[in-house]
Amino acid sequence: MLSRCLGTAVLVALLASCGGGGGGGGAAAPAPTGTSGGTDPATGGGTTGGTDGGTDLGISGSGAPIAYGTIDGFGSIFVNGIEFNTDNAAIFVDGQPANELDLSVGMVVSVEGTINADGVTGEATVVIFDNELKGPVQAIALDAQGDVMTITILGVNVTVDRIATTFENTTFDTLAVGDFVEISGFPEGLTDLRATHLEKRQEVYVEGETEVEIEGTISALTDTTFQLRTYTVDYTGADLTEVADSTLLEGMYVEVKGTLSGDQLIATEVEEERSFSDSLEADDDFSLQGAVTNYVDDSSFEIAGVPIDASNAVKKPSALTIANGVLLEVEGTWDGDILIATEIEAREGDLKLEASVDSVDLDQSIVTLRLATGTVQVLVDSRTRFDDDVSDLRNFGLADLSAGDFVEVEAYLNGGQLLATELDRDDADDEVVKAPVDSSNPNIEITLLGLTYNVQGAEFKDKSDRDVDAASFFAQLNTGDMVRIKDERPADGIADKVSFDVEDD
Incomplete structure (x- = not known):
């Protein structure tokens, strides 16, 4: 889990680096411009948190994190829409001192430091990454x-x-x-x-030799073993220095390192994973990203084990529905027992587009995609995660996109505008659109996002993912249904495959 307890030597270095804490809010940071165009305000996403069972932030006495979430861009690091300067930050990867080059887009990190008055930039004093x-x-x-x-x-x-x-x-x-x-x-x-x-990983896995890492809750504890998920853990020779009083307890949430032999895990180290909220004080402001669990209603749910009341929060999009499994970013204030959310935002898009770039408007942070049947505009912002699978540009951003680049975009509708949560540049492939149906002409055409596809001759799948003919598909289709259309290369506006989005339905 992210940010485990640190060894004494590492902790001393970390404590020496720490400044104060701080809170955020304010306007959105600009979308990442990338390596090509002057300044590099990249995107961000991040916050402090844990999992059900607790996340150890590993920084006892060093201050509370102000952000926990994914790294969404570089040029400093961007977490939860904040551009954090890391010039003077202590960075730790898997408990070891590291630098910014050891971090990657998509890694979930904990950030300590301050957020500036503009609400979109800040100074990181500590950045911690630990794999799950x-x-x-x-x-x-x-x-x-x-x-x-x-x-x-x-x-x-x-x-x-x-x-x-x-x-x-x-x-x-x-x-x-x-x-x-x-x-x-x-x-x-x-x-x-x-x-x-x-x-x-570069190493080849060998059972009984290669070290693995897993987290879970201790059960069936004895003097020599305990159960963790499906494994029996033998901890007789394990280092327990990162456990309070070096004493394991039933129900304790831990990270275990060791080697496997069948269903037995021979532990070399066991680390206690403490709750994120243990590091917070009343009135601390922070942002937290993760999947919703234990949802009762908008005033009672959890993300990363942190209880949240979002009953009075501003939602983005305004029609956002909170439910178990939904990926969100929450900003708010800790009242000593619960996070009182002021803002809550979707961090995953239910719409997808795979198409070529037609144009890029840096001033408006808009990417126009060209498909065989028309164009679609997509807005990017400080929380859009940019990833380059073609040239592997580390500081990849909006200015690095060119007409003709093929991209895969995940987005959601916000006030009639498509807002991208993810934008990946990739090798050219089939055009794909997954979106709600605007209208249809049975057995002939389907329109979504203003793009009209001829579906005569397409392969169809129904809501149960069964192959069906066009008449059976359209008998199930309603306006607003989430549908996925694939137009195989070379795209010509004639759909090759049409299916309902099974996951969303």
Whole structure:
């Protein structure tokens, strides 16, 4: 889990680097311009938090984090819409001193420091990254559309998205069973994980030799073993210095490092993962990103184990529906027991576009996409996560896009404008549009986002993901239904595959 306890030497260095805390708010930062055009206000996303069971921020006595979430861009680092200067920050990766070059877009980090009066820039004093899970891929299952996969690592189900997950040393299409990977992301409930960053490790996994990392709640504790998820952990030789009083307790949430032998994990180190809220004081302002859990109503739910009351928060988009599993960013003030949210924003888009860039308006932060049947404008902002899978530009941003570049965009509708949560530059591929249906002419055409596709001769799938004919598909179709259309290369405006979005329906 992010930001584990640090060893004594590391903690001394960290404490020496820390300044004060601070709070934020204010106008949105400009969208990332990238490497090509002068200043580089990149995007951001981040906040402090944990998982169900607790996130250890590993900074006892060093101050509370003000942001916890994904890194959405560089040129400093951008977390939760704030551009944090890291020139004087202490940076830690997996408990070891590091520098900004050791961080990647999509990693979930904790940031300590201050936010400036403009509400969109700040000074980081401490940046901490710690992976959520490390081990071999045991199984892979693709969804019906082929855009989302569930991979199993050490018995943990991890959701990996073609667009929303960033990849290092592998890709969505080349990831394979047996690959040894490290995951950063957001917990979903007690058993699952949503990957925001996936790194394929260079070493080859060897059972009994290669170190793995897993988190969970201790049960069936004895003097020598305990249960963690599906594994029996032997901790007789483990380092317990990062556990309070070096004493394990039933129900304690921990991170375990060690080697596997069948269903037994021989631990070399066990670290206690403390709750994020333990580091907060009343009236602390902070922002938190993650998946909603334990939802009762808008006044009672959790993100990363932090209780939240968003009953009076401003929502973006205004029609945002909070529910278990929804990925959000929340800004607010800790009252000693609960986060009183002032703003809450969607951090995932339910609409997707895969198309070529027609033009880029840097002044308005708008990318116009060209599809075979027309154009679509997409707005980017300080929370849009930019990722370059073509040239691997580290400071990739809006100014690095050119007409003809192929991009994959995840977005949501905000007041009639498409707002991108993710924008990935990739190799040219089929055109894809996933959006609510504007109108349709049965068996002939479908219009979505103002784009009208001829569907005569297309392959259709119904709401149960079964192959059907056009008449059966249109018998189920209603205006507003989320539909995915693929126009295979070379795109000609004639749909090749048409399906309902099974996940959203």
